[in-house]
Amino acid sequence: MPDSDDSDNEGGLGNVNRAVMRPPGHSGKAKRGHLCFDASFETGNLGRVDYISEYEYDLFIRPDVCNPRYRIWFNFVVDNVRQDQRVIFNIVNFSKTKNLFRDGMTPLVKSTSRNKWQRMSKKHVYYHRSPEHRSNFILSFAFAFDREEDVYQFSICFPYSYSRLQMYLAEVEGLKLSHVRRELLANTVQERLCDILTLGHTTPPGASKPTKTVVVMARCHPGETPSSFIVQGLIDLLVGDHPVATELRKYVVIKIIPMLNPDGVFLGNHRCSVLGADLNRTWQEPSQWGHPTIDAAKKLLLSLDADKSNGLEIVLDLHAHASLFGCFVYGTTYEDVYRYERHIVFPKLLSQNAEDFSPINTIYNRDPLKLGTARRLLCSQLSDSVNTYSLQVSMHGYIDRHGEGLISYTEEAYMRLGRDLGRALFDYFKAMQVIPSTGRGPQAPSTTTERPPRNQSTDAELERYRLTDSATSSSRTESPRTPALSGAPRVSVLNMSQLARGGHQLTYNRLRARRCRSSHQDTPGKMPPPFSS
Structure with a gap:
């Protein structure tokens, strides 16, 4: 499911890593239906999972590295599910309450057997103030896992990883076109590549x-x-x-x-670099050490x-x-x-x-x-x-x-x-x-x-x-x-x-063309009607 299986596991910094949710008092080997959460992969983000009941889980977004202000991006996988198991996930610590979930946006989901991202149905997603969470806004969504053998992935938006970009640029470079030139603009703090593509x-x-x-x-x-x-x-x-x-x-x-902040992308941050800096606020005096990509882009x-x-x-x-x-x-x-x-x-x-x-x-x-x-x-x-x-x-x-x-x-x-x-x-x-x-x-x-x-x-x-x-x-x-x-x-x-x-x-x-909306495909898993635990 994740875009990259980096051997150094660096993408899992602060994320849950194969966390199995067992009921209180249960010990020993996890049974089918004891959900396993994982975000220790490139672009992954999920900092903590609290078991509320068999049907309900509170999920906490991991803040950006070195900067606790930003908690928007989430991207995680769930496996070890039971056939037709129904759950409610609550994402409880958004740092920005004024967001598109108020206007009907829903999380994306895909699974190993249905590998295309699809929006969840609006009638099973709720963005609301929760008295159980100090009257903060939380995102709750109901979901039914319909295939035991599948691994399910949830995200706020379509992931696009650093590894995917490198593969794409390598393909473009492999075309060996005279009007395309790939060069290195700068190395990041963690020694990743910040590329520049010249077309002409x-x-x-x-x-x-x-x-x-x-x-x-x-x-x-x-x-x-x-x-x-x-x-x-x-x-x-x-x-x-x-x-x-x-x-x-x-x-x-x-x-x-194409990517000014490869370190932040790899780590699953929402807004900041590996040092916790919002790079789009550093253009006045970028540091060659702390903001090397912005420094190189400005000089260019x-x-x-x-x-x-x-x-x-x-x-x-x-x-x-x-x-x-x-x-x-x-x-x-x-x-x-x-x-x-x-x-x-x-x-x-x-x-x-x-x-x-x-x-x-x-x-x-x-x-x-x-x-x-x-x-x-x-x-x-x-x-x-x-x-x-x-x-x-x-x-x-x-x-x-x-x-x-x-x-x-x-x-x-x-x-x-x-x-x-x-x-x-x-x-x-x-x-x-x-x-x-x-x-x-x-x-x-x-x-x-x-x-x-x-x-x-x-x-x-x-x-x-x-x-x-x-x-x-x-x-x-x-x-x-x-x-x-x-x-x-x-x-x-x-x-x-x-x-x-x-x-x-x-x-x-x-504007001359009038489009026709395509019919919506069913999301992985038949969505259950709203239910309470």
Whole structure:
């Protein structure tokens, strides 16, 4: 069940390790039905289990290493179950009570015989104040184990481990493509690799070279796993032969730092590094010893900005949000009106490409409490021509624009958002005339077949490290909702200012495809009706 079986067991720091829950007074060998909890694996998190009764267990999230403030991420397995055994799990020590569980989010579950993550049914999950727990908010969920031989895994969101990233990058590197280069940005405190992937054509001396640079960063906060799926979707698009990717690579160099906090990811932290530091509050004065990845990333950005031949244009810091829906952007306000109008162009174009974009949650500000973040610091230290954003995506789902209600994200949906991000970059640089307009843009594959709904997952879990676009880009069909892939560009330089001022009505008018929600699959184990112990 876990992503990695690291022999040094370092991922189990402070986690329960094969803890068997025996009834009071019972001794000897554990019987079937005496649940065994384990989180001593990479990305695992479960600090303590209290036996309340045969049917009820209190679970305690392990705080981030060296920082007791953050207790959100959980990821653990349960085995030694009895056929049709019914239980109630209470997660009792969340550090953030204002979260998406208030709005209907439910834990994820999978088992060894059903190896695809699925959301639990809402009618068996309760987020409430508990008098038995000092009136604190707790998450209670009822579950029935239907197969004795299975091992069941529960998590707050789709795990994406350091080992999985290394396997994926090794696969990309193994393609031996001339326009893909993998390099080491820095070693972490625990000597793990912080990689940087450069995508763009290398040019011989005297030839024209790409004139603009984009930097994308992710997983500064370990528990924000959706950002890793977005990065993988973006890389899948850019390494392939899709017309958007080939045009982007001709004129733009894209540098991707897929995991800024490998130590925290490995240990199963939610927000902090191995030393207990929130790395997204250390950008003002990063320590080469305590925050080596942030220190290296900052030096890289400053050097790219100083070298005007690179033309650093956009810096994107990817995050996941635990209390809001959809994907949205945090930007910066500027006194210079032209710079502000130019700054909001890319989010507008992203809203045209991503159907889950939430203009309501998009914010532009200069919050003094965020001075140590990448977005706030870099917008003041980099050149005026550089646009720095935080791209946020919900850990749960998004509100459908066509009245179909809330749609939960899947792994494939997050990766599709990464591909939408690549299309938005293409539209942006075409609007800025970095990518020349030839009257007819790159031709997309035939759009006669409707694009699969965003909430309909493929077999990405079974083919875990498949390059989703690189192998199929020549035959994959696209929805009519992405007209930038065929015909003239949607935004010209002449009407760019109109786009910046035009509000969000322009966004909705451009959306053409209506999706159909796929039917929900049954979760592992038939969920029991609510019952009391």
